[in-house]
Amino acid sequence: MSPKHDKRDATYNQLEAGTKQARPIQHQHAAEIQAYGKIAKLPIALDEKTCATSTENLNQLLADTMTLRDMYKKHHWQVAGHTFYQLHLLFDKHHGEQDELVDQIAERIQLLGGISLAMAADVAETTMIPRQEAPVQISRLLEAHEMILKEARTMAKQASDAGDDGTNGLLVSDVIRTNELQVWFLAEHLVDVPLVRADQRKAATGGD
Ligand SMILES: [Fe+2]
Numbered sequence: 157m158s159p160k161h162d163k164r165d166a167t168y169n170q171l172e173a174g175t176k177q178a179r180p181i182q183h184q185h186a187a188e189i190q191a192y193g194k195i196a197k198l199p200i201a202l203d204e205k206t207c208a209t210s211t212e213n214l215n216q217l218l219a220d221t222m223t224l225r226d227m228y229k230k231h232h233w234q235v236a237g238h239t240f241y242q243l244h245l246l247f248d249k250h251h252g253e254q255d256e257l258v259d260q261i262a263e264r265i266q267l268l269g270g271i272s273l274a275m276a277a278d279v280a281e282t283t284m285i286p287r288q289e290a291p292v293q294i295s296r297l298l299e300a301h302e303m304i305l306k307e308a309r310t311m312a313k314q315a316s317d318a319g320d321d322g323t324n325g326l327l328v329s330d331v332i333r334t335n336e337l338q339v340w341f342l343a344e345h346l347v348d349v350p351l352v353r354a355d356q357r358k359a360a361t362g363g364d
Contacts, residue, residue: 195269202268206318211270213311214323217304217331218261218273219282224300225254227285231293239345243293250338257331264326294342301339308332 190196195207228251235243262272273279284307285300312327 190271192271194271197269198267200267202320204269206320207268207270209318210311210315210320210323211265211268213307213314214261214265214268215270215273216282216284217307217311217327218258218265219279220285220300220304220307221254221258221261221331222273222279223283223285224297224304225251225258227297227300228254231297235293243345246341250341253334253338257334260326260330264323268323294345297342298339298346301335301342305332305335305339308335 193212195204195211197204197207200207228247232244232247232251235247262274265272273282284303288296308327308331312324312332315321315323315327
């Protein structure tokens with residue numbers, strides 16, 4: 157064995173001892189620093205009760221928005237038929253916009269001193285959007301949008317009355333407007349219009 161090889165073997169033997177401090181410390185457990193539903197108030201000139209109410213409302217909205225976001229991705233994957241391509245793209249666009257709303261809502265909850273829902277199991281327990289057996293995709297999306305719009309309007313008014321302008325602004329300018337616009341883009345797909353002839357019956361008979 158060459159001297160060079162000996163030197164390398166020695167290095168290998170020292171591997172564990174020589175890297176102990178640089179290794180990641182895994183499988184740790186820590187004590188909880190804030191219970192879910194409690195407010196760790198920040199200096200934002202809002203009282204704790206207002207922060208708690210807005211946080212509770214926003215967590216409901218967060219669970220529903222996450223469900224709608226994920227429904228869009230599901231439909232993006234599972235869409236079929238002659239409008240496949242345009243709906244495949246539209247569903248993914250709406251998914252991205254809902255994902256931005258999820259981030260905005262969750263971060264608003266955190267800055268209000270609350271804890272935002274995050275894990276799928278918690279979202280499934282909280283959302284009001286029901287599971288359905290083989291629903292029509294666009295109808296199901298429209299129903300979910302309407303539920304979110306209804307709750308967002310109620311929450312916006314409540315936030316406004318309590319002086320929580322930031323929450324009101326997020327709900328009105330972002331959540332409500334984005335959902336309304338997406339409803340328009342979806343609902344127009346369900347209008348039954350003739351594809352080529354304005355009046356198919358007259359065209360077939362040659363009448364005026
Ligand atoms: Fe995709």
